[in-house]
Amino acid sequence: xxxxxxxxxxxxxxxxxxxxxxxxxxxxxxxxxxxxxxxxxxxxxxxxxxxxxxxxxxxxxxxxxxxxxxxxxxxxxxxxxxxxxxxxxxxxxxxxxxxxxxxxxxxxxxxxxxxxxxxxxxxxxxxxxxxxxxxxxxxxxxxxxxxxxxxxxxxxxxxxxxxxxxxxxxxxxxxxxxxxxxxxxxxxxxxxxxxxxxxxxxxxxxxxxxxxxxxxxxxxxxxxxxxxxxxxxxxxxxxxxxxxxxxxxxxxxxxxxxxxxxxxxxxxxxxxxxxxxxx
Amino acid sequence: xxxxxxxxxxxxxxxxxxxxxxxxxxxxxxxxxxxxxxxxxxxxxxxxxxxxxxxxxxxxxxxxxxxxxxxxxxxxxxxxxxxxxxxxxxxxxxxxxxxxxxxxxxxxxxxxxxxxxxxxxxxxxxxxxxxxxxxxxxxxxxxxxxxxxxxxxxxxxxxxxxxxxxxxxxxxxxxxxxxxxxxxxxxxxxxxxxxxxxxxxxxxxxxxxxxxxxxxxxxxxxxxxxxxxxxxxxxxxxxxxxxxxxxxx
Numbered sequence: 076x077x078x079x080x081x082x083x084x085x086x087x088x089x090x091x092x093x094x095x096x097x098x099x100x101x102x103x104x105x106x107x108x109x110x111x112x113x114x115x116x117x118x119x120x121x122x123x124x125x126x127x128x129x130x131x132x133x134x135x136x137x138x139x140x141x142x143x144x145x146x147x148x149x150x151x152x153x154x155x156x157x158x159x160x161x162x163x164x165x166x167x168x169x170x171x172x173x174x175x176x177x178x179x180x181x182x183x184x185x186x187x188x189x190x191x192x193x194x195x196x197x198x199x200x201x202x203x204x205x206x207x208x209x210x211x212x213x214x215x216x217x218x219x220x221x222x223x224x225x226x227x228x229x230x231x232x233x234x235x236x237x238x239x240x241x242x243x244x245x246x247x248x249x250x251x252x253x254x255x256x257x258x259x260x261x262x263x264x265x266x267x268x269x270x271x272x273x274x275x276x277x278x279x280x281x282x283x284x285x286x287x288x289x290x291x292x293x294x295x296x297x298x299x300x301x302x303x304x305x306x307x308x309x310x311x312x313x314x315x316x317x318x319x320x321x322x323x324x325x326x327x328x329x330x331x332x333x334x335x336x337x338x339x340x341x342x343x344x345x346x347x348x349x350x351x352x353x354x
Numbered sequence: 355x356x357x358x359x360x361x362x363x364x365x366x367x368x369x370x371x372x373x374x375x376x377x378x379x380x381x382x383x384x385x386x387x388x389x390x391x392x393x394x395x396x397x398x399x400x401x402x403x404x405x406x407x408x409x410x411x412x413x414x415x416x417x418x419x420x421x422x423x424x425x426x427x428x429x430x431x432x433x434x435x436x437x438x439x440x441x442x443x444x445x446x447x448x449x450x451x452x453x454x455x456x457x458x459x460x461x462x463x464x465x466x467x468x469x470x471x472x473x474x475x476x477x478x479x480x481x482x483x484x485x486x487x488x489x490x491x492x493x494x495x496x497x498x499x500x501x502x503x504x505x506x507x508x509x510x511x512x513x514x515x516x517x518x519x520x521x522x523x524x525x526x527x528x529x530x531x532x533x534x535x536x537x538x539x540x541x542x543x544x545x546x547x548x549x550x551x552x553x554x555x556x557x558x559x560x561x562x563x564x565x566x567x568x569x570x571x572x573x574x575x576x577x578x579x580x581x582x583x584x585x586x587x588x589x590x591x592x593x594x595x596x597x598x599x600x601x602x603x
Contacts, residue, residue, distance in 0.1 A: 131556075131563070155564075169558075174478060180576050
């Protein structure tokens, strides 16, 4: 379980809080999507869960973050990383090794995963992320998207209880993005992994995440089930969050016809809703 | 430079050899080259280097390194011949001792440089580092420094290329033929390059830490580096090279 209690963080030298008085509980096994305009504090929030804020980032830290009961401020980053795996937004600086295989081995070796488990975990991560063919390639020879997949695979192989991803599909094409999100769903449902993902692609979040948190100027503006959050389209657009067209459609449909129309998160649901209204 | 130190995959005995043995063999060739004054021994060592290149399936690379070094060597040879005046004069200011010393210096340079470049074509840097930690008990932090440095060479090049492209797009003439003008233009690149590298170093350190950098011990490595018959042969060859260099006058 992740508990944030009145968390406020201000980067050293900044003139406003990156996160302001955030209180949030993420239960075990949750799949939470975090969305918000640029500069809303999404990455800072992701880093706070992984303990990178305040351990590796300087600034004023108030409040408390507890992960599985451990206070992140009092726990070594190394010990926290056994529970929380973080995929950084900047892929380049996350990759340590020169070869894909070594990159996956790095964490596995360090955390003392038994030898007989290592091969199986590596194969699983490589295959699920869709880069089995790249295993022996050098990092320098990979494209940006391929590197991003390597970074994700290296964390997936570690199988942390909590996986935090900061814009994991930033450099990926639509089909690879979907692949990553369906992998996250598998990890979430079958392995009970808690998944927290910061993402700009709202369509993906709406389809795969169970809950959404909308961040703006360091505060949580909305928090709830995906449909619940999408119920207030006007409010979201005012913040600067682009809503899926299906949700905009269903809201408009309700408005124009005066009938109650459920929030639609994909095209099929929108078609169904339209059919029902037309009768 | 990028290509020079790049690993070339293969399955030759040299590829399969324990990285530590490869380091030993490399060092032995260097030591032998420094111990001997005999030109024939040096010549033999040079041929030995090239043969290793052939055995590693990297013949073309070995010869291209050799060719590159040869130009430098030629320059060095002429310089030595002109500077050394001891011995019997053969013609003009050239003496026999000058020629012999120059030849020895140049041969030694070739003999020493070749295997140092070759070892990186047949060994992954990570394997060298891991084997050093596992077998030679080198502290992991030092090995990590080595691998990270090598890992960031292509990264650095990429970034440099990116900055140059963006400057070219804004009218800086990097394609100028004037070397001094070009040098002057490269200078302002240092600051952005330095800043981005320092920032990146910090981020990479964090990335290493969150994946258990501090927990790594000598036993952590997944790959094991055993010693086989190839290694035994290489150790014997190494010993023979050094003994030969000492015994042959």
